[in-house]
Amino acid sequence: MAARDLPFRDLVETFEKLEATTSGNEMVEILAGLFRRTPPEVIDLVCYFVQGDLAAEYEDVNLQIGERLMAEAIARASGRPREEIEKLYIEKGDYGLVAEAVLAGQGGAGSGDALTVRSVHERLLEVARQAGVGSQEAKLNLLADLLRQATPREARYLVRIALGTLRLGAGTMTLLNALAVAFTGSKRNKPRLERAYNLCGDVGLVAKKVAEKGLDGLAEIKIQVGHPIKMMAAQRVQRLEEIFEKMPDGFAVEWKYDGERVQCHKAGDEVVIFSRNLENITHQYPDVVEAIRQGLAAREAIVEGEVVALVPGTDDQFQPFQVLMSRRRKYDVERYVKEIPVKLLLFDVLYVDGRSLIDAPYPERRAVLERIVRRSPRLDLTARLVSRDPEEIEAFFEEAVERGLEGILAKSCAPDSVYRAGAREWSWIKWKRDYSLELVDTFDVVAVGGFAGRGLSLIHI
């Protein structure tokens, strides 16, 4: 039996309404209306489309279509020369409007069978799948076909989705609010949806669960090893005293390393590494995979830390982020593993052998981490200081800066210092070197060089 679907036209009408308002509340109402008439079978796809995507952010689905290729695709669909299309773009500043204009001039555009959410999604995925020799030609033909079958208004949004320029002003939080209104009757329940989203990083999945089973459905979204969890972020302060003001119940400070934040999932010998944006970057770090495989005394675990470039031949002299970035590659990885050794500094643990630690306070998580990590030259915990003495903390900060690190991170030790996936809250506060330098405004400060592992040498004039 055929799964139910939604006319793409319906989605396009919603997009037009969203474009016509800047009010967040109104957007929530418009989207809630859309969700109520969307069959649950395709509600995940609708969510991705509203965000201008085809899948969850962490899925590696890319159209690989830019302005140039799009101009050519519109040219083919409309039968006009590409020069004319590009000229129109200079006038209008948006290929969506260009496509709409030239296809409207065509007369019979889109008179064939109507596009649906599912059919458009399948065909765009087909575009994304094209790779290798001749792939650009194949992408062009698929896109041009799709545009020919679209009405001019549909073409406007198809083009924007493909180019990643949809910009409706409705992001993830607006979507979650609208889902709460549509399926639980009230925005009040949005935090429940947000929590589920932060555990799975996939609005589409949250939408499907809540559309099919309401709030109970959300309980089915749990931490799964191998599925990335949205990362917690820190607030910022300019002055050390502010940390004391914001965290009266006590805190610990940790060095903030200048590297790449990673979330490592271990299931037996299987290890997967996710970037801050939840991209799967396992292939970039075979050495980190090995360190996790060997260095965690747990069968299953999800841990978080910072990967930092080392000065070759050392295990505690760090290089700046820029150096680490040449490790961001697909080929020649083994060569760069030798040339740019890295160290993983762990600072959190979210899951161990069947137990979620998300709701455990920070001191407990840190204790578990200390228990399961086998320290080595390539794997360690972040340097940490538990103190209430401002001078001691300042010295800890200064040492971090001297070593070329970014600064320090203060972490609340209060009972409510749980891991707030996806949130930026005051239970983590960063204090970075730039701000402290700004305070030294009676001096002119000149950076004269960045030496490996020793940070910037500074001269006061």
Add this chain to the structure above:
DNA sequence: ACCGTATGCTCC
């Protein structure tokens, strides 16, 4: 097969 160029996409 080998180059430079154009295009698209990621991280802080």
Add this chain to the structure above:
DNA sequence: ATTCCGC
């Protein structure tokens, strides 16, 4: 990541 903007 930081920054700006509108609600």
Add this chain to the structure above:
DNA sequence: GCGGAATGAGCATACGGT
């Protein structure tokens, strides 16, 4: 204060000319 959007440097991929 929050949510949404914009932003620059370096690598990967495909193309097109030799």
